[in-house]
Amino acid sequence: MYDLIIVGSGPAGLSAAVYGSRAGLNLLVLEEKPMSGGQVLNTCEVDNYLGMPGINGFDMGMKFREHVDRMGVVCKTAAVTAVTEAVPRPLTAV
Ligand SMILES: Cc1cc2nc3c(=O)[nH]c(=O)nc-3n(C[C@H](O)[C@H](O)[C@H](O)COP(=O)(O)OP(=O)(O)OC[C@H]3O[C@@H](n4cnc5c(N)ncnc54)[C@H](O)[C@@H]3O)c2cc1C
Numbered sequence: 001m002y003d004l005i006i007v008g009s010g011p012a013g014l015s016a017a018v019y020g021s022r023a024g025l026n027l028l029v030l031e032e033k034p035m036s037g038g039q040v041l042n043t044c045e046v047d048n049y050l051g052m053p054g055i056n057g058f059d060m061g062m063k064f065r066e067h068v069d070r071m072g073v074v075c076k077t078a079a080v081t082a083v084t085e086a087v088p089r090p091l092t093a094v
Helices: 011-022 038-042 057-070
Strands: 004-007 027-031 074-077 083-085 091-093
Touching: 004 011, 011 027, 011 038, 011 057, 038 057, 057 074
Parallel strands: 004 027, 027 074
Antiparallel strands: 083 091
């Protein structure tokens, strides 16, 4: 049983994973694509991220993933097709 299941490992999902991990939550990240990074992976050059001027989007996606890996976050490849709410809780991703 997880405290938190995050759907998607783009910047938003992996940021949530960093905060969840720092809060001591037992969490899981589910990503349907074989790589983390989300839309950033398709970007040639990102110039508006402080501290990483002109970074290639693919490299940025890899850095995001390295960050959560270092924190021990578990990321699995799976497409979530539904999120159901058990009564009264918790939510379950299937
Ligand atoms: C060509 C291009 C250039 C860009 N350039 C810049 C830039 O220079 N600067 C900038 O700030 N922003 C840029 N962006 C925008 C930036 O990439 C997005 O704002 C950012 O990726 C959004 O992050 P996100 O985590 O919210 O969503 P996403 O990046 O869309 O990540 C969502 C993740 O969830 C996964 N997912 C979705 N549904 C499911 C499911 N049912 N089950 C499992 N996994 C699922 C997806 O596969 C994806 O990996 C660019 C975008 C593109 C396409």
